[in-house]
């Protein structure tokens with residue numbers, strides 16, 4: 001499981017020395033020529049290679065004060081690109097905050113025994129869906145039990161009253177060294193909703209639900225679902241696993257393995273929740289800032305060794321192995337890596353329930369005009385990779401300024417937009 005990482009590049013002008021883009025530019029073509037990749041993996045490599053280069057087209061922003069025009073190459077916006085997570089992350093946070101309850105939040109992680117990873121790797125879409133379904137059903141099941149809430153069941157008119165839980169989950173498929181390690185982080189509101197009333201957890205600061213009991217329920221649901229997928233012929237399995245007797249045995253053995261659920265109460269203040277969520281949501285398998293060197297087909301990168309007191313260490317991998325691991329984490333086509341559950345959509349509509357309010361400047365750093373340093377600049381035109389204007393209008397002023405830049409031969413420095421994501 002990956003653990004909390006600080007948003008490492010708070011300085012907007014920070015630019016990592018090495019990037020995934022460099023690795024794919026150097027070794028991508030060769031790797032593609034020797035391996036069979038799916039269309040999503042090929043697209044990710046191409047997008048990352050072309051991100052913020054002339055191949056992506058460009059955009060122009062105008063300062064409302066001094067009318068200075070600045071150009072930047074477009075971002076690829078591929079969800080696997082380490083450079084493109086920042087903006088999307090902030091958009092997402094601003095949207096989510098409207099439904100964030102004014103209660104403590106619990107961070108919950110569901111992991112599975114590593115004996116299951118091989119099935120996961122060959123059946124990513126169905127496997128991740130089963131993981132999401134089993135974990136979310138477990139949370140809902142516990143939420144519905146009134147004994148975990150601070151309510152007097154005897155006073156409820158309808159004895160079948162159910163408590164609705166507001167939560168969302170994010171699938172990560174990686175461990176710190178980019179190995180395959182699927183797990184889901186859930187952010188769970190420490191408050192249940194009955195009708196239009198918010199109820200508090202009974203054991204408030206201690207725990208929301210008991211994790212040991214939860215892991216048993218989770219395991220039961222997961223195994224039943226994976227069995228069904230197998231007998232329905234929806235799982236690609238290899239070697240002995242093709243034999244149903246062997247498969248049954250293999251699942252029985254998993255019961256005694258570790259099905260870890262981690263649950264921790266988190267911060268109460270609104271800004272903390274925002275920062276906290278941002279670390280998990282829009283994130284690729286590795287941040288560029290972790291890449292230490294790229295040299296002669298060898299990639300060195302930083303990682304935290306959780307088996308050794310969370311010490312910071314450096315891992316050395318061949319470029320082939322590094323790319324292979326990175327590609328494990330390109331999710332299947334049309335796959336939703338973030339999912340919302342229970343009352344989360346309803347929260348904004350219930351006016352008796354308090355949601356937190358965040359001022360926009362707490363979540364997003366506004367771009368600054370390089371000339372007059374004011375923060376009143378806006379995108380006026382976006383030109384795509386085929387030189388089509390896809391947003392705004394191309395004014396004579398923009399055409400003129402672009403021509404001047406091209407003539408002065410300083411395209412790379414003018415057009416480069418500094419990296420703003422971790």
Ligand SMILES: [Zn+2]
Nearest residue numbers: 001002003172
């Ligand atoms: Zn994680």
Ligand SMILES: [Zn+2]
Nearest residue numbers: 051076081084
């Ligand atoms: Zn990108």
Ligand SMILES: [Zn+2]
Nearest residue numbers: 063066369372
């Ligand atoms: Zn200006």
